[in-house]
Amino acid sequence: MYSEKVMDHFTNPRNVGEIEDASGVGTVGNAKCGDIMRIYLDIDEEGIIKDVKFKTFGCGAAVATSSMATELVKGKNINEALKITNKAVMDALDGLPPVKVHCSLLAEEAIHAALWDYAEKN
Amino acid sequence: MYSEKVMDHFTNPRNVGEIEDASGVGTVGNAKCGDIMRIYLDIDEEGIIKDVKFKTFGCGAAVATSSMATELVKGKNINEALKITNKAVMDALDGLPPVKVHCSLLAEEAIHAALWDYAEKN
Ligand code: FES
Numbered sequence: 001m002y003s004e005k006v007m008d009h010f011t012n013p014r015n016v017g018e019i020e021d022a023s024g025v026g027t028v029g030n031a032k033c034g035d036i037m038r039i040y041l042d043i044d045e046e047g048i049i050k051d052v053k054f055k056t057f058g059c060g061a062a063v064a065t066s067s068m069a070t071e072l073v074k075g076k077n078i079n080e081a082l083k084i085t086n087k088a089v090m091d092a093l094d095g096l097p098p099v100k101v102h103c104s105l106l107a108e109e110a111i112h113a114a115l116w117d118y119a120e121k122n
Numbered sequence: 123m124y125s126e127k128v129m130d131h132f133t134n135p136r137n138v139g140e141i142e143d144a145s146g147v148g149t150v151g152n153a154k155c156g157d158i159m160r161i162y163l164d165i166d167e168e169g170i171i172k173d174v175k176f177k178t179f180g181c182g183a184a185v186a187t188s189s190m191a192t193e194l195v196k197g198k199n200i201n202e203a204l205k206i207t208n209k210a211v212m213d214a215l216d217g218l219p220p221v222k223v224h225c226s227l228l229a230e231e232a233i234h235a236a237l238w239d240y241a242e243k244n
Contacts, residue, residue, distance in 0.1 A: 001158075002179070010179065033155055034221030035181055036123075057124070057132065059157050060179035099156035 002060070003094035005068075010060040015070035017053040024121070026113025032102050035062060039070070039110040043118055047077050054110070061100035062107070065089050069107035078115055084108070124182075125216035127190075132182040137192035139175040146243070148235025154224045157184060161192070161232040165240055169199050176232070183222035184229070187211050191229035200237055206230070 002010075019040035027038045035058035042051035052070045056062050069089045073081040086108040090096050096104055124132075141162035149160045157180035164173035174192045178184050191211045195203045208230040212218050218226055 033181065034183075034219060057182035059155065059181040059184070062181070097156060 001097055002064075005093045006061070006064045006096065009064035009067040009093065013063050013067040015053050015067065015074075016055065018055065019051060019053050022114075024114040024116070024118030026110045026115070026117055028106060028109040028113055030058070030062075030102065030106050033059070035059065035103075035106065037062060037066060037106040037110045039066070039107070039114045041073075041111075041114045041118060043078070049073050049076055049078070049081055054107070056106065058106060059100075059103055061096055061103035064093060065096070065104040066107040066110070068092050069111060073111060078118075081111060082115060084111070123219055124186075127215045128183070128186045128218065131186035131189040131215065135185050135189040137175050137189065137196075138177065140177065141173060141175050144236075146236040146238070146240030148232040148237070148239055150228060150231040150235055152180065152184075152224060152228050155180070157181065157225070157228065159184060159188060159228040159232045161188070161229070161236045163195075163233075163236045163240060165200070171195050171198055171200075171203055176229070178228065180228055181222075181225055183218055183225035186215060187218070187226040188229040188232070190214050191233060195233060200240075203233060204237060206233070 022040040023043040024041040037056040040053045054066045086104040144162040145165040146163040151158045159178040162175045176188045208226040
């Protein structure tokens with residue numbers, strides 16, 4: 001049902017945690033399942049995402065997509081990060097079952113919310 | 123949104139793992155969200171549940187209810203374990219939001235399936 005990459009990022013998620021005094025924080029909820037996700041970004045003066053952490057109450061698919069999404073945005077600039085879609089994250093994970101696609105939206109939306117939070121502050 | 127006990131059992135879940143040569147194994151799926159849960163029981167000759175472990179791909183509510191459910195069945199006999207409902211598990215956790223009640227069913231169903239597996243083998 002789940003690819004090896006999904007199981008890897010689920011059982012060994014990257015970048016779980018919080019960033020104190022983050023440049024941007026995004027919190028989003030999933031109406032379909034009631035889960036929540038929070039992403040913290042640390043962005044330098046040149047607009048490069050230096051660090052990123054996430055926390056979620058969501059399922060394994062939400063954990064795996066967030067873990068992969070944080071890996072994909074790290075080191076990118078803001079415009080590049082905005083272009084990372086949930087489709088790209090799912091592709092990087094070798095796919096997700098259809099019933100789990102909505103879970104992958106949490107990561108994309110949380111990154112966008114965190115970038116928006118950063119933009120509002122600067 | 124979530125009680126302190128739910129957050130405790132989510133962030134520090136009890137009895138996660140597998141039991142080799144378990145007396146009974148139960149695997150169930152949640153049609154609503156596509157998540158899966160597996161529970162392993164180690165039952166002695168007197169029918170007492172000596173050990174119990176679980177694995178899930180489910181959300182934080184599924185993790186918290188399974189963690190609490192495994193604590194509740196440990197040391198019980200089979201009849202006592204069969205009487206532990208998802209309602210009892212939710213009460214022990216000081217409740218769950220309505221959108222998450224279906225997640226708590228996974229633990230109850232997986233315990234029943236594991237007890238059924240044990241009964242069939244003996
Ligand atoms: S949403 Fe699937 S177990 Fe909770």
